[in-house]
Amino acid sequence: MKAMVLKEITRIHDNKKPGRKGAIMTSHSPLEFTDLPVPTPGPKDILIKISACGVCHTELDQIEGRIRAPRLPIVPGHQPVGIVEKIGENVTSFKKGDRAGATWIYSSCGKCSFCTNELENLCYDFKATGSHADGGYAEYMVISENYALNIPVDLGDLNHVAPLMCSGTVGYRSLMLTGMKNGKTLGLYGFGSAHHLVIQMAEYLYPASKRFVFARNPKERKLALDLGADWVGDIDERPLEKTDCAIDTTPVWRPVAYALENLKRGGRLVMNLIRKENYDRKYLLKFDYEKHLWMEKEIKTVANITRKDGLTFIELAKKIEMKPKITAYPLEVANQALLDLKVGKTPGSKILTI
Ligand SMILES: [Zn+2]
Ligand SMILES: [Zn+2]
Numbered sequence: 344m345k346a347m348v349l350k351e352i353t354r355i356h357d358n359k360k361p362g363r364k365g366a367i368m369t370s371h372s373p374l375e376f377t378d379l380p381v382p383t384p385g386p387k388d389i390l391i392k393i394s395a396c397g398v399c400h401t402e403l404d405q406i407e408g409r410i411r412a413p414r415l416p417i418v419p420g421h422q423p424v425g426i427v428e429k430i431g432e433n434v435t436s437f438k439k440g441d442r443a444g445a446t447w448i449y450s451s452c453g454k455c456s457f458c459t460n461e462l463e464n465l466c467y468d469f470k471a472t473g474s475h476a477d478g479g480y481a482e483y484m485v486i487s488e489n490y491a492l493n494i495p496v497d498l499g500d501l502n503h504v505a506p507l508m509c510s511g512t513v514g515y516r517s518l519m520l521t522g523m524k525n526g527k528t529l530g531l532y533g534f535g536s537a538h539h540l541v542i543q544m545a546e547y548l549y550p551a552s553k554r555f556v557f558a559r560n561p562k563e564r565k566l567a568l569d570l571g572a573d574w575v576g577d578i579d580e581r582p583l584e585k586t587d588c589a590i591d592t593t594p595v596w597r598p599v600a601y602a603l604e605n606l607k608r609g610g611r612l613v614m615n616l617i618r619k620e621n622y623d624r625k626y627l628l629k630f631d632y633e634k635h636l637w638m639e640k641e642i643k644t645v646a647n648i649t650r651k652d653g654l655t656f657i658e659l660a661k662k663i664e665m666k667p668k669i670t671a672y673p674l675e676v677a678n679q680a681l682l683d684l685k686v687g688k689t690p691g692s693k694i695l696t697i
Contacts, residue, residue: 348417389443534690589613
């Protein structure tokens with residue numbers, strides 16, 4: 344099967360000439376188009392023939408080494424959707440021809456106190472799709488039926504379902520963790536793939552709430568307005584009203600300072616990302632206890648998702664008829680998709696078609 348494979352931690356840049364920057368390779372094409380054997384499903388696994396896979400900012404963190412690679416080489420991609428081609432002998436919840444998808448959670452131990460309390464996202468043995476196990480930048484992948492998602496036909500075409508697997512599911516978890524209630528104001532910092540879905544969820548779940556979007560890129564601010572934002576501005580701009588709840592998806596620190604300053608008393612900021620880049624860490628030194636944290640303001644992070652998040656979110660996406668705005672790239676030009684994601688070329692979600 345054809346696959347895009349990460350073999351070495353690489354700094355992505357937009358110059359076509361590869362080179363070494365210190366100990367790290369720099370390249371505009373960190374993934375290699377490779378032929379791999381089609382994986383064989385174990386007794387509880389399904390083999391998915393992948394139609395599309397979403398491209399996530401986490402792949403940039405993996406490729407550039409901000410997330411430690413559990414193994415290399417690896418097929419990245421944790422938003423694959425497709426058709427079940429083969430099932431293991433003990434599989435009961437899928438059959439050949441079903442539509443299936445995988446999310447960031449590839450497996451967990453199933454026995455620890457987190458796993459037995461519907462918090463398998465926090466399991467010490469949490470394994471991630473496309474990181475611990477080969478993921479969706481390929482024609483096929485295997486995953487246990489316990490961690491795969493059944494994709495109902497009424498969710499629409501698979502290209503539009505792919506970004507829901509991470510941007511949608513983790514976006515949903517982060518929205519739930521804010522403690523939002525109808526009527527409270529919500530601030531969204533960064534307006535990439537996740538937040539262009541979160542704003543649709545918020546409109547449906549909290550119709551009386553105002554939604555403020557803070558984004559650097561004018562194209563993203565325009566998309567936010569099209570999707571019903573009540574106010575849009577740059578990261579350091581201020582709406583007339585502060586927010587009760589906020590979510591930050593940006594890879595840097597500056598928006599965290601602004602988001603905290605902009606929270607009402609008792610407000611909560613949820614940080615939805617795995618790693619921050621460190622080049623603007625100086626903003627942390629400017630943190631002022633009174634301005635940024637006092638009056639019972641909270642910061643919470645979101646880590647991974649649970650199986651229940653995936654199932655609940657799919658039901659919600661069906662009700663909303665959620666439609667991500669997608670830009671599609673063929674599998675073999677995944678490097679271009681990653682580069683475009685890094686420089687913020689087009690708003691919405693990027694997918695690879697396979
Ligand atoms: Zn992701
Ligand atoms: Zn566990």
